[in-house]
Amino acid sequence: MKTDIKVLLLGLTALVIFLLYSLSSFTIGEDDTEIRKADFLALATPAEEESLVSALPADTIHEAMAETVFQPDTTPKKIFFFGDSMVDYLGRPFESYAAKNGHEIESVVWFSSTTQHWAQTDTLQYFLRKYDPSYVVICLGSNEVEARDIKRRQKWVEEIQQKLGDLPYVWVSPPNWTEEEGFTNMIKEAVGADRFFDSSHLSMERGPDHKHPTYEAAVGWMDTVASWMQSPASRYPIIMEKPEEKVRVTHLLMLKPYKLRKKKK
Amino acid sequence: MITFQQILSSLKEYFTLHEGGLQYCTLTFFITFLVFYAIYILVRRGQRKVMLGYVVLFSIFYAYKANGWFMLLLPATTLISWWLTRLMQKLPDGGKRKGLATLTVIIVLSPLLYFKYTNFAIQTLNNIIESNFAPMTIFLPIGISFYTFQAISYVVDVYKRKFPGDTSLLEYTFFLTFFPLLMAGPITRPQTLIPQLKQNLPIDKELIYSGLFLIICGILKKGVIADYIAQYNNWIFDDPTGFSGFENLMGVFGYTMQIYCDFSGYSDLSIGIAAVLGFRLLPNFNSPYQSLNLSEFWHRWHIALSTWFRDYLYIPLGGNRKGKFRTYLNNFITMLFAGWWHGASWMFIIWGAVHGVGLMIHKSSKSWLDKLGKGAAVSLISWIVTFCYVAFAWIFFRASSVENAVEVITRIGNDFSIDYFVPFITARPVWSAFIAVAFIVHLVVKEKTFYRMQDLFVKIPWILKLLIFVICVQLVINFRLESVQPFIYAQF
Known part of the structure; x- marks a missing residue:
């Protein structure tokens, strides 16, 4: 057989191997040792459809709500606010908002955490049982915003959603200071545009570590989030009027980074 | 489950969309290349001109995937530089020959200067004379720097008689549009590639x-x-x-x-x-x-x-x-x-x-x-x-x-x-x-x-x-x- 035909057969055989593995129901290895599948499905999914999915919810909601006189839910809520280190920044002004509007709030900061941590441990279930919230706010993603394994992370986002069940929740995206591969959009599509506050367009002063906003900037961030939370753009609009004064932060629990805690054991 | 309609839409998208081109390390390129190669193996065993034509057509499609209709610059550069070089190489040594070679280089270089350096010139001018000219919206065709330099090397080498100017239009088009070189080179000299196009080369294991x-x-x-x-x-x-x-x-x-x-x-x-x-x-x-x-x-x-x-x-x-x-x-x-x-x-x-x-x-x-x-x-x-x-x-x-x-x-x-x-x-x-x-x-x-x-x-x-x-x-x-x-x- 001629060499060029052999090379063609080599390419075709490799393609068939990747295709069969991609279509198979099993996966070899798991997590870090997983042999991942080539995304043949993406080839057969027209890009136009994808863009429609992300564009549709927000537009229709605005149209539907435009002609009605809008009132947010004014009943006091038990808010559970959790996520990564950004919660440390947003959680402080959030307590002042909660005090002003009659809500109770419990915030849990899990430093360095990602969607995987909250999805694959029972930490979230533990706090849901402990606080029994009626409203949940998530601020998670700053440690994985440049992630490229979007599909894998989508599964973790879905696991978090499953844990939340029927609880009303909103997801606040981290401020995005670098280029990303679609992580923010993935969360937006997974939770729905009306349960997603996109912080990536906000301009905030960065703190000395350059990873987080300054505490002053985080107050402005919270003002914008609160304004959205009580607007018709949010699926569960609740009263979030701006507080005149700051309250002392007493309901902010801090969890150590997962890896460090493991090492200490 | 993927529907037949989705597959049709994807194919339509594949042939009409042209954002960024076919990048090498992608599944799309891998499949495209295998289809191209299967036909190439058949075509290669036939007439040399048919093989050249087939690769040129695929290369033009490849250029279209990268640049959309801006890829027309590529055949335009090819035609103009080939024709002018052909005219120039018939002239005896002297001012006319040199003038035509210079003109050809300038013409070939012009699109590169316009598409790549216009906004740079505007910004530099703004900085020097503190003016406020707005930058223009200019699309930079992918690969233009590479094929422009290949065309210049052909013109100059023919002018200096380092390379014969008897290359046919088909061979020259192949030389300038050859898809593996299109996006990022390497800038290939006519001496390296064109002689290989003039004969049916045996399949070398x-x-x-x-x-x-x-x-x-x-x-x-x-x-x-x-x-x-x-x-x-x-x-x-x-x-x-x-x-x-x-x-x-x-x-x-x-x-x-x-x-x-x-x-x-x-x-x-x-x-x-x-x-x-x-x-x-x-x-x-x-x-x-x-x-x-x-x-x-x-x-x-x-x-x-x-x-x-x-x-x-x-x-x-x-x-x-x-x-x-x-x-x-x-x-x-x-x-x-x-x-x-x-x-x-x-x-x-x-x-x-x-x-x-x-x-x-x-x-x-x-x-x-x-x-x-x-x-x-x-x-x-x-x-x-x-x-x-x-x-x-x-x-x-x-x-x-x-x-x-x-x-x-x-x-x-x-x-x-x-x-x-x-x-x-x-x-x-x-x-x-x-x-x-x-x-x-x-x-x-x-x-x-x-x-x-x-x-x-x-x-x-x-x-x-x-x-x-x-x-x-x-x-x-x-x-x-x-x-x-x-x-x-x-x-x-």
Whole structure:
């Protein structure tokens, strides 16, 4: 057989191997040792459809709500606010908002955490049982915003959603200071545009570590989030009027980074 | 479940959309190439002209995928430069011949100057005379810098009678549009490719499998290493102040390896694909970071471009024939233009200037350096100085602005602590391993060893080749989705 035909057969055989593995129901290895599948499905999914999915919810909601006189839910809520280190920044002004509007709030900061941590441990279930919230706010993603394994992370986002069940929740995206591969959009599509506050367009002063906003900037961030939370753009609009004064932060629990805690054991 | 309608829509999208083109390390390119290659095998056994026509058609489609209808510039450049060169080569030596050659070069160069440098000129003018001309919305066709330089080399070589001007339009179109060279070269001389188009070349087993070996090397360099390590390097250059001096230094070394793996990987893929199709192209990189001085570096780095600038700019400027001072000046000017060729930004010009100064220093102190001999200690020091200088120059190549570059350098100078070493490799073990392996392989594998490995690959059984190929592609799939940990603040 001629060499060029052999090379063609080599390419075709490799393609068939990747295709069969991609279509198979099993996966070899798991997590870090997983042999991942080539995304043949993406080839057969027209890009136009994808863009429609992300564009549709927000537009229709605005149209539907435009002609009605809008009132947010004014009943006091038990808010559970959790996520990564950004919660440390947003959680402080959030307590002042909660005090002003009659809500109770419990915030849990899990430093360095990602969607995987909250999805694959029972930490979230533990706090849901402990606080029994009626409203949940998530601020998670700053440690994985440049992630490229979007599909894998989508599964973790879905696991978090499953844990939340029927609880009303909103997801606040981290401020995005670098280029990303679609992580923010993935969360937006997974939770729905009306349960997603996109912080990536906000301009905030960065703190000395350059990873987080300054505490002053985080107050402005919270003002914008609160304004959205009580607007018709949010699926569960609740009263979030701006507080005149700051309250002392007493309901902010801090969890150590997962890896460090493991090492200490 | 995918519906038939979705498949039709995807196919329609494939043939009509043209954002960014068919990138090598993608599933879309892999499938497209296999379809193209299957037909090519049949066509190749028939008439030579049919084969050439088939490859030209595919190359035009490839150009369309990259540039949309702006790809029309490519056939336009081809037709005009071929026709004018044909007219010119019939003229006797003298003013008319020279005038027509100059006119052809200017015409060929004009689209590149317009599309690539108009906004640069506007911004520079704004800075100089403090005007406020708005930049224009100009699309920069992918690959224009490469095919323009190929066309110029053809015109000049025919003018200088270094190459016969009897190339047919079909052969010339093939030469200028050949898809493996279209996106990022290597810039190929007419002497290398056109003679291979004039005859039906036999199917060369060694050439085809060497091509496959190069494709595998390219996949590893570009698709696995460069794309993976780029993530970390991007954070550093996006915001150097957010990272320690040690992390900035790692970012600079990381970028030094990234740009090599990216570009030489791309060249390996291009040369490999051409070889699989039966065309022998010249190597474009030769372990450049093994160089012991800057002149040697430019003999090993992007060889196609450095020899192009040597032959079409440095030598016409006078080369080393007009005394020492002119030699240094010609070197410096050549490097400025080489820098500017990379992009319409002062940062590339600064990068070229840094190399120009380095070359001037090396050439002026060469007689003194030669007296030091070639002992192990001298070689080691030479290598360290050369490597660090090249890495330093890459800062200006990669940084978005002078301030950004200065910030990286300042952080390295003011905030460097070796205490970051262990937390750094603990937080980013894969990144660190990639960099270490890439450097070790690059520095240890000599040219002879590489060709020995290539020969060995040609001889191993087909099934083993398949296994190696599958493993390499799987590595791309795995690492394409793998993320480097962004922050290591948790470790402190």
